[in-house]
Amino acid sequence: MLVIENLRICYGAIAAVRGISLKVESGRIVTLIGANGAGKSTTLRGICGLVKAVTGKIMFEENDITNLPPHKIVAAGVVMAPEGRMIFANLSTRENLEMGAYLRKDKKEINRDIDYVFTIFPKLKERINQPGGKLSGGEQQMLAIGRAILARPKLMLLDEPSLGIAPILVKTIFRKIVDINKELGTTILLVEQNAHLALSIADYAYVLETGELCLEGKAADIAGNQQVRKAYLGES
Amino acid sequence: MRRHLSKICLLVSLILCAVVSLLQGYIGAYYFQIIIYIGINTILASSLNLINGFAGQFSLGHAGFMAIGAYTSSIITATLHLQPGSPISHLIFTGALLAGGLMASLFGLLVGIPSLRLKGDYLAITTLGFGEIIRVLIQNMDFLGAARGFSGVPKLANFFWVYAIAAILIFFLYNLINSTYGKGFLAVRDDEIAAEATGISATRLKVVAFVTGAFFAGIAGGLYAHFVTYINPSQFGFLRSFEIVVMVVVGGMGSIPGVILAAILLTVLPEALRAIAQYRMVIYAMLLIIIMLVRPQGLFGAGINIKRYFKKSTEPV
Numbered sequence: 208m209l210v211i212e213n214l215r216i217c218y219g220a221i222a223a224v225r226g227i228s229l230k231v232e233s234g235r236i237v238t239l240i241g242a243n244g245a246g247k248s249t250t251l252r253g254i255c256g257l258v259k260a261v262t263g264k265i266m267f268e269e270n271d272i273t274n275l276p277p278h279k280i281v282a283a284g285v286v287m288a289p290e291g292r293m294i295f296a297n298l299s300t301r302e303n304l305e306m307g308a309y310l311r312k313d314k315k316e317i318n319r320d321i322d323y324v325f326t327i328f329p330k331l332k333e334r335i336n337q338p339g340g341k342l343s344g345g346e347q348q349m350l351a352i353g354r355a356i357l358a359r360p361k362l363m364l365l366d367e368p369s370l371g372i373a374p375i376l377v378k379t380i381f382r383k384i385v386d387i388n389k390e391l392g393t394t395i396l397l398v399e400q401n402a403h404l405a406l407s408i409a410d411y412a413y414v415l416e417t418g419e420l421c422l423e424g425k426a427a428d429i430a431g432n433q434q435v436r437k438a439y440l441g442e443s
Numbered sequence: 444m445r446r447h448l449s450k451i452c453l454l455v456s457l458i459l460c461a462v463v464s465l466l467q468g469y470i471g472a473y474y475f476q477i478i479i480y481i482g483i484n485t486i487l488a489s490s491l492n493l494i495n496g497f498a499g500q501f502s503l504g505h506a507g508f509m510a511i512g513a514y515t516s517s518i519i520t521a522t523l524h525l526q527p528g529s530p531i532s533h534l535i536f537t538g539a540l541l542a543g544g545l546m547a548s549l550f551g552l553l554v555g556i557p558s559l560r561l562k563g564d565y566l567a568i569t570t571l572g573f574g575e576i577i578r579v580l581i582q583n584m585d586f587l588g589a590a591r592g593f594s595g596v597p598k599l600a601n602f603f604w605v606y607a608i609a610a611i612l613i614f615f616l617y618n619l620i621n622s623t624y625g626k627g628f629l630a631v632r633d634d635e636i637a638a639e640a641t642g643i644s645a646t647r648l649k650v651v652a653f654v655t656g657a658f659f660a661g662i663a664g665g666l667y668a669h670f671v672t673y674i675n676p677s678q679f680g681f682l683r684s685f686e687i688v689v690m691v692v693v694g695g696m697g698s699i700p701g702v703i704l705a706a707i708l709l710t711v712l713p714e715a716l717r718a719i720a721q722y723r724m725v726i727y728a729m730l731l732i733i734i735m736l737v738r739p740q741g742l743f744g745a746g747i748n749i750k751r752y753f754k755k756s757t758e759p760v
Binding site: 286287351354 | 633
């Protein structure tokens with residue numbers, strides 16, 4: 208579904224992503240794990256056009272989406288729930304969700320999708336008319352994921368959904384990510400620092416180190432890999 | 444239902460405008476002038492509200508757009524020697540106002556493009572410079588009367604024109620901001636990157652805000668010119684831009700009723716304070732400071748604090 212070849216992204220003189228190639232197959236949950244500053248978020252931002260690729264190619268369903276403007280990439284079916292829960296602080300929960308469906312015109316279906324988001328995240332329904340900025344960290348993360356659902360993506364990019372959220376909520380959110388993948392058939396590319404959690408729900412994993420891929424394989428294999436266990440899963 | 448309500452409101456206010464317009468002879472000239480200025484300032488402040496309040500692009504060049512509209516429409520009506528009162532004059536006046544608005548929106552496009560790269564105070568300075576460039580250019584154009592000003596503009600604007608256009612603008616803004624498309628402006632203001640990530644083209648919306656805001660400012664300029672019948676570049680200086688910004692900030696950025704209230708208040712206030720002569724502007728300025736201290740989010744604040752426009756971005760790159 209998504210094929211990245213030799214992607215390289217720089218911030219000024221610093222190369223954050225140094226020629227990585229990866230593949231995301233339709234219907235799967237694929238995770239990209241790695242330490243702080245490994246280039247995980249930059250890769251996601253590169254896929255959705257928020258930062259420009261210096262070299263390399265990003266293909267989505269046989270179409271070249273490299274360096275297209277972000278809204279065209281969204282229209283193609285790739286939507287990101289950004290890191291740090293970038294929700295619209297002055298818009299209500301409902302309006303935030305509606306913004307996710309900005310490119311859609313089917314009012315009825317949009318309302319149905321909003322109801323779906325409320326069934327998987329009932330907390331959001333209680334806050335329907337409150338401004339996004341007043342929501343708790345966990346609720347904002349749910350809202351960011353909900354907003355991404357509203358775009359009806361074929362591929363959803365999740366950037367650090369566990370960041371700064373109470374551990375108990377993190378578990379709920381990850382369960383919901385699996386639900387979204389199963390119930391809507393949405394392919395998911397998940398970027399996480401919490402490698403343990405990410406590997407527990409993913410089918411396939413890539414390990415990123417200082418801008419380069421150092422390991423890839425089935426999530427279960429990666430989770431069993433000695434090297435990874437030492438580096439990312441906190442074993443000695 | 445709600446949409447119909449706003450349409451009915453528009454219709455009623457247009458009829459009211461027409462009725463009051465018939466009675467305008469009974470209003471004293473001084474009060475009538477203040478009423479017209481309130482209407483024009485409402486249009487100016489509301490149109491700037493679209494750029495500053497909704498789209499979050501801090502612009503300080505609104506008087507420049509106003510000047511372009513004023514001069515463009517005045518050239519058209521003055522060269523045609525329109526006589527107020529004839530039915531054809533209304534038609535041509537409409538055309539002239541539209542031409543002024545379109546010319547202003549063309550310049551809005553020019554200013555909108557740098558806004559794609561500039562934020563906060565940098566954009567404010569750029570737009571401020573734009574307003575001054577327009578003023579200086581006009582001051583040096585002989586066919587526009589240069590610094591002498593442009594006189595002989597027919598007095599075509601009346602109560603109906605000013606308030607009908609104000610009503611249409613408010614109707615337009617109200618419906619815009621309650622539509623998904625219009626909420627995109629608010630999304631861009633709240634978080635540009637998140638807006639892009641949800642499929643909103645921030646680039647496009649910012650330019651649309653500038654073009655539309657400039658269009659109505661140009662029309663307001665045309666109305667102003669055809670009310671005072673004499674215009675000169677100093678009427679469209681940086682102070683005028685500033686007055687409009689103050690109305691938006693005092694009213695509450697992004698609040699439609701707040702900005703209208705502020706336009707009324709800040710037009711009436713300097714007049715009401717005339718009694719105390721030389722202390723007038725001191726009191727005026729003090730009132731502004733007090734309002735900003737007590738309600739930094741504006742009278743009807745939509746929760747947006749002026750300070751956040753000048754906060755440095757903490758986003759990486």
